[in-house]
Amino acid sequence: MPVLRTLHVFGAIFLLGGVSTHALLRPMAARATDAAQQALFQFAWRxxxxxxxxxSALVLITGVLLWIVGHFKVFTGWLLLGFLLYAAAAGLDGAFLAPNLRRARTTAGEGSQPVAAAAMTVQLVAWLLLVVVVFLMVAQPF
Incomplete structure (x- = not known):
C-alpha cells in the first residue's frame, strides 16, 4: 500500500507539473518568433x-488500485468528486489540448489568436481542476 500511494503521488506530481508547464509555455509561444515558437511547441509536446x-496513467491505475485495496466506499464524496474532476481534466486534455498542441506543433506561426486564447483558457481550467483534485485527495473534506 505505501508503494501504491507513493506511485500515486508521483503520478500527481508529473501530471500537475506537466499541465503547469503547458500553462506557462502557451503565453511564451504566443509572443515568440516563428523559430522559437516551433521549439516551444516541440518542447511542450515532449x-x-x-x-x-x-x-495521468499512474494516477488512474494506482488510484483504482488504492480504491480497491483501501476499501473505500464507491460514493465517498471527496473520492467521487475528485475522480469526476480528474475525468473532466483528462477529457479536456484528450479532446482539445493535445490535438491543439499537435496542430500548433506542425503549423507554428500560422495559428489564429482566438484559437490560442481558447487553448489558454482551457489549459487554465484543466490546471484548476487538477489543483482541486489534489486538494480533495489530500484534505478528504467530506
Whole structure:
C-alpha cells in the first residue's frame, strides 16, 4: 500500500507539473518568433508525452488500485468528486489540448489568436481542476 500511494503521488506530481508547464509555455509561444515558437511547441509536446500522459496513467491505475485495496466506499464524496474532476481534466486534455498542441506543433506561426486564447483558457481550467483534485485527495473534506 505505501508503494501504491507513493506511485500515486508521483503520478500527481508529473501530471500537475506537466499541465503547469503547458500553462506557462502557451503565453511564451504566443509572443515568440516563428523559430522559437516551433521549439516551444516541440518542447511542450515532449512534456505532454513524458509528464502528462505518464502522470495521468499512474494516477488512474494506482488510484483504482488504492480504491480497491483501501476499501473505500464507491460514493465517498471527496473520492467521487475528485475522480469526476480528474475525468473532466483528462477529457479536456484528450479532446482539445493535445490535438491543439499537435496542430500548433506542425503549423507554428500560422495559428489564429482566438484559437490560442481558447487553448489558454482551457489549459487554465484543466490546471484548476487538477489543483482541486489534489486538494480533495489530500484534505478528504467530506
Amino acid at each position: 512534456v505532454e508525452l513524458a509528464l502528462v500522459y505518464t502522470g
